Amino acid sequence: MPEAPDTRTVLSDEELRTLDAHWRAANYLAAGQIYLLANPLLTEPLAPEHIKPRLLGHWGTSPGLNLVYTHLNRVIAARGLDALCVWGPGHGGPSVLANSWLEGSYSDTYPDVGRDAAGMERLFRQFSFPGGVPSHVAPEVPGSVHEGGELGYSLAHAYGAALDNPGLLVACVIGDGEAETGPLAASWHSDKFLDPVHDGAVLPILHLNGYKIANPTVLARLPGAELDELLRGYGHEPIHVSGDDPTAVHRAMAEAMDTALDRIAAIQRAAREEGVTGRVRTPVIVLRTPKGWTGPAEVDGKPVEGTWRSHQVPLAGVRDDPEHLRQLEAWLRSYRPEELFDDAGRPVADVLACVPEGARRLGATPHANGGLLVRELPMPSLDDFAVPVDKPGTTLHEPTRVLGDLLERVMRDTADRRDFRIVGPDETASNRLQAVFDASGKAWQAGTLDVDEHLDRHGRVMEILSEHLCQGWLEGYLLTGRHGLFSCYEAFVHIVDSMVNQHIKWLKTARELPWRAPVASLNYLLTSHVWRQDHNGFSHQDPGFVDHVLNKSPEVVRVYLPPDANTLLSVADHALRSRDHVNVIVAGKQPCFDWLSMDEARVHCARGAGIWEWAGTENGGEPDVVLGCAGDVPTQEVLAAAQLLRRHLPGLAVRVVNVVDIARLLPREEHPHGMTDFEYDGLFTADKPVIFAYHGYPWLIHRLAYRRNGHPNLHVRGYKESGTTTTPFDMVVRNDLDRYRLVMDVVDRVPGLAVRAAAVRQRMADARTRHHAWIREHGTDLPEVAEWSWNA
Incomplete structure (x- = not known):
């Protein structure tokens, strides 16, 4: 030139x-x-x-x-x-x-x-x-x-x-x-x-x-x-x-x-x-x-x-x-x-x-x-991408791969207006979002080789192995009136802890200024998460970004843990349409059971937390125990535990509550999405034992619910910094989040069961012992775990 x-x-x-x-x-x-x-x-x-x-x-x-x-x-x-x-x-x-x-x-x-x-x-x-x-x-x-x-x-x-x-x-x-x-x-x-x-x-x-x-x-x-x-x-x-x-x-x-x-x-x-x-x-x-x-x-x-x-x-x-x-x-x-x-x-x-x-x-x-310039994102119908669910827990899909098809359509529908980008640290395909490459390649102006794939001088997918740059690019893009998504391994999004602090503070202040028009939300998709990083090991296992974000301004932050593919579609649709928020979505990329149809997913995500009647054994009465869950793997373990309870303790009235929107656990006066005490007690009861399986560090749930009537009865299982390179199920066993441990918790905490169900508790403990021996000999999970499905 x-x-x-x-x-x-x-x-x-x-x-x-x-x-x-x-x-x-x-x-x-x-x-x-x-x-x-x-x-x-x-x-x-x-x-x-x-x-x-x-x-x-x-x-x-x-x-x-x-x-x-x-x-x-x-x-x-x-x-x-x-x-x-x-x-x-x-x-x-x-x-x-x-x-x-x-x-x-x-x-x-x-x-x-x-x-x-x-x-x-x-x-x-x-x-x-x-x-x-x-x-x-x-x-x-x-x-x-x-x-x-x-x-x-x-x-x-x-x-x-x-x-x-x-x-x-x-x-x-x-x-x-x-x-x-x-x-x-x-x-x-x-x-x-x-x-x-x-x-x-x-x-x-x-x-x-x-x-x-x-x-x-x-x-x-x-x-x-x-x-x-x-x-x-x-x-x-x-x-x-x-x-x-x-x-x-x-x-x-x-x-x-x-x-x-x-x-x-x-x-x-x-x-x-x-x-x-x-x-x-x-x-x-x-x-x-x-x-x-x-x-x-x-x-x-x-x-x-x-x-x-x-x-x-x-x-x-x-x-x-x-x-x-x-x-x-x-x-x-x-x-x-x-x-x-x-x-x-x-x-x-x-x-x-x-x-x-x-x-x-x-x-x-x-x-x-940028709110003066931002346009509504053309979101397609979720029904075009939903996975069929005739019966809960019998089919499996990779949730982020399903989301990738939706994002490909959004990328394609914004090709002329060019106001939507996906950023991430070299992980778009790793996180199963590679369908977007059918609509746009990866932005790249440097040299190329014949073996390179999907590089495009005009691409709108941006990958660089710097979470700081991904965050900074996306913040600048959003604040000047556009839309986007940041996809990242869950453990390494902590690299931008300080940056998201600053952005949340900016949004909080901007929301209070009448002349600043609302901008599109900053949306995180955190995948390759703690429970499915068994192959990479301890260094890749950290679910604490949610804790960090929920410390921030409640009018700005939102955290979602969709349990399957259709709920992920519903949550992503909501997040991409929203304004002036920081939305954190934690979802798996590995095959996951499908629990809810698209219509059910919409209703459940709109509620943010709800009873899965089909999973429990209340039969219209009062529960003896509540099994709560938030996150895809914890949800599977709770449902497996509910199935074991149905088999071994058929007279026990069990309620299953799934939480998608973690802020729902907060009091209404502390967060716009929080529940009133009346709503909370209706879901979790005011006096029954609650065994809660949570995706992240268990004390977060205690912190969110400490003012509730039933908090003394709340027992939370989650990640407690016990990680290594091991099998998928061993990760939950090591952290006492597995189905057998959850059944033991029920026996320990429901009045009268310690004696009546001592044999059941012993069988659950024995199953954990068998698990330890099996994985050390075979290197895979127990067949009863690996081949499990919801068939109650």
């Missing part, structure tokens, strides 16, 4: 003056938010009573971010771009707030914070103040899709936003502290998955200001040639901007922006119009400016600008130290606010000369409020 022509940018004196005016105004507003409670325009000498009692926020990164915002404004306005910026340094909240206020998008969103002196004072007062806004680029900030409180995810979010957005430029400012994280380091590989035909462009801007909170940063201290080799190795062509002279930096930044965007336009034009398919290096801007640039050079005899001391609040004793107060006033007045704002506090024309209009403003782009 020919190189883009050399069109060096030459700023006129007028352009330079207005760009600098905008940048100075943003710097003034950023510093003002950190310090000022009143006197926003410095119309009177600065006094201690004008200063906030608690000085919070981060100055060090702000001038560099303001420079980027100013120059993005210039190219957006000049080129008529649709653009979004992901601000990696979350501590740069003052900058993004300042710029959104300058361009008017903040006042459009919050009319009580007008673009005048009163609005400026409110902008300053609310920052990091009780009842105000956080210091990070939080959901409250117009134009944001990334908080950055936890660093490492900005570039993955940026690429996710660009996917299937061919007309969008996504700029991404990466702080040099953030660049040291593992997720960010992996994110540089995202360029191997970006399709220049159907996707937008990502422009990384690596901001090197030299320091983190207290230490130097690795990339800032690398020799320039070594850093260039690193970035070129990742597939980027670096464009450098550096210095501390504002005039020179403005000129260099304008040239860098134009060079980068010309290069991106040439790449896209070659791919879209000329059919060029070879990979080329995409631009990255390396911006080196002093930390705390334009702030106090020295405080109390120690250097501040250009050092780690400028990271947060350069002048900490302003209310009590007259010299610090004098320095703060000199610093603020150095921006010459009287030139930047009129007597009413409105930005003057020079300040706004580079600002785009309407929805092209970074704070007003609908791509940062």
